[in-house]
Amino acid sequence: MYYASDKSGNRVFIDNAQKGIDYYCPACKAKMIMKCGNIVAHHFSHKARKLCDPWYKDRMSDWHRKLQSMFPEDCQEVTVWNDSHSEVHFADVMFSHKGTGHVLEFQHSPITRKEFISRSSFYLGLGYKLTWIFDFCECEKPKKILYTRKNTTEHEIDLVWPGSDRVRFLDNLDRFQYAEIGNFHIVFHICTGLGEEVEHSLDNGFSWSTWEYVNPFQKEYCFVEPRSMCLDNLADFEAIYYDEEEFYELLSITANRAKRERNNKANATGTPCHK
Numbered sequence: 001m002y003y004a005s006d007k008s009g010n011r012v013f014i015d016n017a018q019k020g021i022d023y024y025c026p027a028c029k030a031k032m033i034m035k036c037g038n039i040v041a042h043h044f045s046h047k048a049r050k051l052c053d054p055w056y057k058d059r060m061s062d063w064h065r066k067l068q069s070m071f072p073e074d075c076q077e078v079t080v081w082n083d084s085h086s087e088v089h090f091a092d093v094m095f096s097h098k099g100t101g102h103v104l105e106f107q108h109s110p111i112t113r114k115e116f117i118s119r120s121s122f123y124l125g126l127g128y129k130l131t132w133i134f135d136f137c138e139c140e141k142p143k144k145i146l147y148t149r150k151n152t153t154e155h156e157i158d159l160v161w162p163g164s165d166r167v168r169f170l171d172n173l174d175r176f177q178y179a180e181i182g183n184f185h186i187v188f189h190i191c192t193g194l195g196e197e198v199e200h201s202l203d204n205g206f207s208w209s210t211w212e213y214v215n216p217f218q219k220e221y222c223f224v225e226p227r228s229m230c231l232d233n234l235a236d237f238e239a240i241y242y243d244e245e246e247f248y249e250l251l252s253i254t255a256n257r258a259k260r261e262r263n264n265k266a267n268a269t270g271t272p273c274h275k
C-alpha cells in the first residue's frame with residue numbers, strides 16, 4: 001500500500017514516511033512496515049502479511065501508479081467500508097462530485113470474473129459510480145491483440161478482438177445489472193492498428209480466416225470505452241475513442257474537479273473528503 005496512518009491518524013505517503021516511526025493500516029489498524037527496495041515501487045506492507053483487503057494486490061505497476069497519482073493524494077487508495085462496517089476495501093481513486101461518490105479502479109493484472117463481479121457489486125451497492133480502466137497494452141500473458149475494423153472517426157472506433165486472449169467474462173456481463181444504469185463504465189487502454197480479415201484455404205477445401213494487422217508497425221496507443229450495448233460480445237464491438245493525450249487530459253480535468261470539490265468541502269466542514 002502507498003499510504004498508512006501515523007499514531008495520530010494522519011495519512012502518510014510512503015515516500016514521506018520516516019524510519020523509526022510507527023505506521024498503521026488505515027483500515028484494520030495493523031502495524032505496517034516500509035518496503036523501500038529497488039525492484040517494485042516503495043510501499044507499506046502489513047507486518048503480519050495478512051492483508052485486510054484481499055482485493056488489494058498487484059497494484060505496484062508503473063502504469064497503475066501513473067494513473068492513480070494524477071489525483072489528489074487524499075483521493076487515492078481510499079478506505080471504503082460497507083454499511084455494516086464488516087468489510088473494507090481500498091478504492092484506487094475515490095472522490096465526490098455534486099454529492100455522488102465516484103470510484104476508479106485501475107486494473108493491470110489479470111482478474112477473475114468472480115472478483116470483478118464482487119468488486120463491482122461492492123462499490124455499486126454502496127451507491128458509487130464505478131469506472132474500471134484496464135491496461136491491455138503491457139499484458140504479456142496473454143498479449144491482448146485488438147484490431148481496428150476501419151479508420152477511426154473522431155470519437156468512435158470499431159474494434160475486433162477475435163483471439164483467445166479476449167477477456168471472456170466481459171462477453172457475458174449482465175448488462176441490465178450493470179451497463180444500463182449509467183453508473184458503470186469500462187475503459188480499455190490498448191495499442192491497436194487497422195486490421196483485415198485474411199482468408200486461408202487448403203487443397204482439400206478446408207478454409208478459415210484470421211485477423212492480421214495491415215501494417216504491424218503502424219499501431220497507436222489509445223483508450224476505448226465499449227458502448228454499453230456491446231458489453232455482451234467483445235469479439236466485434238463499437239467503442240468511444242480517446243487518443244492517449246485526450247484521455248489523460250480528461251483524467252486531469254476530473255482530478256482537478258475532485259480537488260476543487262474537496263477543498264470546498266474542507267473549507268465548509270474543516271475535514272478532508274476521504275472516509
Ligand SMILES: [Zn+2]
Pocket residue numbers: 025026027028029030046051052053
Ligand atoms: Zn489492513
